[in-house]
Amino acid sequence: MKQRSLKVIGAGSALSLLALGAAQAAEDPVRLTIVSWGGAYTASQVRAYHEPWMEMNPHVTIINDDGSANALASLRAQSQAGNVTWDLVDMLPSDAQLACDEGIILQIDHDAMLAAAPDGTPASEDFLPGSLGECFIPQIVYSTIISFNTEMFPEDAMPQSIADFFDTEGFPGRRAIQDRPAANLEWALYADGVAIEDIYDVLATPEGVDRAFAKLDTIKDELVFWTEGAQAPQLLADQEVAFATGYNGRIFDASEVEGQPFEIIWDGQIVEWDGWVVPADGPNVDAVMEYLYFATDTQRLADQAKFISYGPARASSAPLVSTHADLGIDMIPHMPTNPDNYFSPIVLDNDFWTDYGDELRERFANWMLQ
Known part of the structure; x- marks a missing residue:
């Protein structure tokens, strides 16, 4: 058109x-x-x-x-x-x-x-x-991150990485992920050992897509799928899941405004x-x-x-950028681009998702139903 x-x-x-x-x-x-x-x-x-x-x-x-x-x-x-x-x-x-x-x-x-x-x-x-x-x-600029409920883990064994999210033995509990492939496929490859700078080159190949889905299969039995952004923090708050992927601003609001016991894993944040x-x-x-x-x-x-x-x-x-209008806290430490948080970002490749998105969304939808 x-x-x-x-x-x-x-x-x-x-x-x-x-x-x-x-x-x-x-x-x-x-x-x-x-x-x-x-x-x-x-x-x-x-x-x-x-x-x-x-x-x-x-x-x-x-x-x-x-x-x-x-x-x-x-x-x-x-x-x-x-x-x-x-x-x-x-x-x-x-x-x-x-x-x-x-x-x-x-x-x-x-x-x-x-x-x-x-x-x-x-x-x-x-x-x-x-x-x-x-x-x-x-x-x-926002990021999709993985967060967890701190009350569901021992104080001396809190998860810290994307690898921990995929480790169901070391860090047991249900995981909530969004019902779309973006972020989930990148994290799967990252957790499987693919370097951040190589993720999209690998994901552009049939073998790379198979590898990402195979890694997701390792946690499939523990997955809950969410569609709307508000669902992720609610699932965490209700302790229906131990981990949830979500938008960093939603988790900030739940944690800092509502007082929920949530922590963000900044490792591998998907920046967009x-x-x-x-x-x-x-x-x-x-x-x-x-x-x-x-x-x-x-x-x-x-x-x-x-x-x-x-x-x-x-x-x-x-x-x-200064302080939160209601809480009075400094907002800079909570920004995804803060250097303390921006140590291993995966910048979402929009050209990749424009080219491959329809095909991968169809496969992901079928995978969820399997």
Whole structure:
């Protein structure tokens, strides 16, 4: 399908649109449906972006939809039906590239449509290297990690590595993993002795895929599968599992905000971007671009880190990260990119998952049913 591009909104035009917003409030009410992942993550977006934007623009009402887990399939269905109801979607980069290739989301001219850094650095140079996509605007750097309930292990024998996660004799208990292949296949190869820098070369071969599934088979009898991000910490809290894979921000929220006895294994963390895409033929494209200009600027991305332990996707935002808005604790030690945590990262290869994702998702779905 032919890709569709959004009409360029330059910085001056965007600011003019912002100034017009209040004047149009009485006669131009806008309801934006913004799709995200729910839980602590959506809550951080509400406090950092949505609430300030609605306060500045009282004619705008933002409706939250927790549909990001199935965003690509839903956008395809809406596009095929000719009835696009979503305005803005939080999506993973590999899915965003597929949606972009299919023309169901809009191309983005980052420097024309997004705010520059406070020192004038254009957006294309301020967002972290490799994070921008043709149709993708990153917000955060996050990681998928393995966590465990400390009450389910002796104090002198706590798990510390991905290898421990696969060691059911030394570290007994059920394990919860997400019902998708990404992260799980990388961890399987890493635990089986493949060097981090070789993981995707190995996984690109039939033999490498077989090897990853064979390693997963060694813990298959102890596995529980989760779909929504909120399920992983809940399974841990209920002690239905001893380990759970999950998003580092979710585990931070459960541990630091709710006081759950969870620890993160930073070894082999799967580092990834997450960000926004704009559905083609969405009902409020102009209003969405006004919102995005605000919500992806330097201060706003730093503000999100006050509520959840995800790193901002702009270089200019990093020095502004400080303490948690409610807890008052320093957020830097909880960031996946903190040097103390970033000692053996696996940076998720979105090109690999764009090329091989459909095939591997089908095989993984079949494997779960076996």
